Every structure is written in C-alpha cells, then in structure tokens.
C-alpha cells in the first residue's frame with residue numbers, strides 16, 4: 465500500500481510516497497481504507513524535526529487525521545463499508561494515518577458526518593477533539609464568559625462554534641482584521657486584534673490556542689487552558705485561584721461522535737481551504753508553510 469513517510473527531517477522535499485506493508489488489525493482494532501486526511505501544525509513540526517524528545521523512530525508514516533471506509537471491523541461492531549473518522553495519536557504510537565490502510569482501536573473511531581464529504585470530514589478529528597476536550601476541561605457552562613485567543617484558527621474556530629452551541633458567551637482575540645468577520649459570523653460577541661483591549665474583562669475561562677498567555681483577562685477563580693505545548697507552561701496563577709493547564713489531545717471516539725452530531729445538526733461548520741492529491745503532498749506542505757490559511761488543507765487519496 466502507499467504511505468507518506470519521511471526517512472530524515474527537513475523541508476517538504478523529505479516527504480515521499482513509499483510502498484509499505486499493509487497493517488494487520490489486532491484484537492479490538494478496525495481496518496480503515498483512507499479516503500482523505502488533513503495537515504495539522506504537528507505534522508509540519510514532526511517533518512521538520514522540531515518535536516525533539518518523543519518523536520517516533522525514522523522512517524515514519526506521518527498523519528493524525530483520518531476519514532475513510534471500514535474494510536474490516538472484526539469484532540468491534542463497526543461494519544465493512546461504514547464511513548468513519550478517526551484521530552491517531554501519531555507521536556505516541558508511530559501509527560500515521562497518511563497511508564492507504566490504517567488499523568486503529570475501535571475506541572478511536574466514530575461515524576463520519578453524513579452532511580459533508582469525507583475530504584471535509586478529514587479536517588475535523590484532531591482540531592475538533594482538541595477543541596472539545598479543552599472546552600470540557602474548562603467546563604464552561606451556559607451563560608459563562610469565555611475568551612478564545614486565536615479564534616479564527618483551526619482549533620479556535622471549532623472551539624468558538626462548540627462553545628456557542630453549549631450556550632457560552634464567547635469573545636475572540638484574532639491575529640488580523642481579516643479574521644474579525646469570521647469570529648463575528650460564528651457567534652463571537654466582542655472581537656479584537658488588540659490584546660490590551662482584553663485587560664480586566666474578567667472572563668470565567670480563557671482558551672488560548674497560540675500561547676498568548678493573556679492571563680490578565682481571566683477572572684480570579686477562573687480557568688485558563690493553553691494548547692500551545694511548545695510555548696511552555698501557563699504562568700502559575702494559583703495565587704488568584706485560577707486553575708491552569710496545557711491540554712494534550714487524546715484519541716477519543718466518543719468525542720468524535722459528539723463532533724459528528726454537531727456537524728450534522730448544523731452547529732459546527734467545517735472550513736476546507738483546499739484539497740491536494742496524495743502525490744501533491746510536498747506542495748500541500750509548502751502551501752501550509754506559507755500561512756494565512758482560512759481553513760484546513762485536506763489530502764485526498
């Protein structure tokens with residue numbers, strides 16, 4: 465089968481399509497034929513060699529997101545032919561999704577949304593689970609005030625919509641004027657590009673997607689979650705009674721089912737910037753590196 469692998473770290477030209485052995489699903493695993501995947505910042509960092517300790521050994525198959533068709537559900541209850549989505553924690557398992565066939569634990573797999581194509585669905589798993597699990601940690605209740613820093617990004621844009629669906633009042637810090645309309649259109653109240661405008665707004669919770677560390681914006685006794693692992697820990701705010709975390713996404717089929725329902729009931733809109741073919745993987749990474757994306761890059765098998 466085809467797999468996108470690297471055997472060294474570097475610029476997008478280290479990415480190659482190789483002929484790899486087909487995976488054999490173990491007990492409790494499901495074998496999926498990949499239809500589409502997508503690019504995430506972690507894939508870029510892994511290819512570059514920027515992850516450091518904990519990177520799987522070379523050569524490695526890259527990729528976390530997966531949308532495809534079940535080939536063999538084994539005893540998992542998933543049936544051959546079902547449209548599914550999944551996230552594989554590639555860094556901890558070495559099990560990349562950028563391959564024709566992927567075997568994953570059934571607990572990491574969920575039904576794909578019916579209302580979008582599998583290419584669009586492939587943009588959901590990693591950023592969607594990160595948004596969902598971090599909002600769960602923040603435990604934002606209906607009516608509470610949440611600030612999302614980076615609300616027009618892949619994770620932030622989904623978090624904004626999920627938080628609104630849960631009844632939270634959401635404000636947004638975005639990088640540039642072009643993102644202001646996106647945040648307003650998806651339910652944000654106050655939207656700014658100026659972090660100084662956030663001082664003393666006393667948010668119940670802050671969801672920080674890029675290491676903004678706008679700690680002055682959270683109320684005493686509030687919650688502050690970052691997902692920007694490489695920016696380091698959130699400053700200690702315990703003297704103000706603020707709980708902090710740097711959240712790490714984990715495989716979670718139940719969470720994916722929740723996301724699928726939100727897509728199908730119209731609460732969650734997915735944004736696909738463009739779709740590249742498998743053989744265009746180097747060009748896809750080059751486009752990702754240019755930045756300024758409004759939506760995600762899908763890769764279609």
Ligand SMILES: NC(=O)c1ccc[n+]([C@@H]2O[C@H](COP(=O)([O-])OP(=O)(O)OC[C@H]3O[C@@H](n4cnc5c(N)ncnc54)[C@H](OP(=O)(O)O)[C@@H]3O)[C@@H](O)[C@H]2O)c1
Pocket residue numbers: 504505506590591594613614615616617618619620637638639640673674690691692693710711712713755756757
């Ligand atoms: N811990 C985890 O488990 C986990 C999971 C998923 C992602 N992540 C990490 O979380 C980060 C976000 O991921 P993503 O996929 O959402 O990336 P993304 O789509 O690039 O989103 C990041 C957003 O933050 C904005 N931003 C960056 N610097 C800013 C600034 N100074 N002021 C205002 N906005 C700013 C970006 O705007 P521009 O586009 O204008 O730069 C973009 O809209 C990445 O570093 C990723 O590696 C961590």
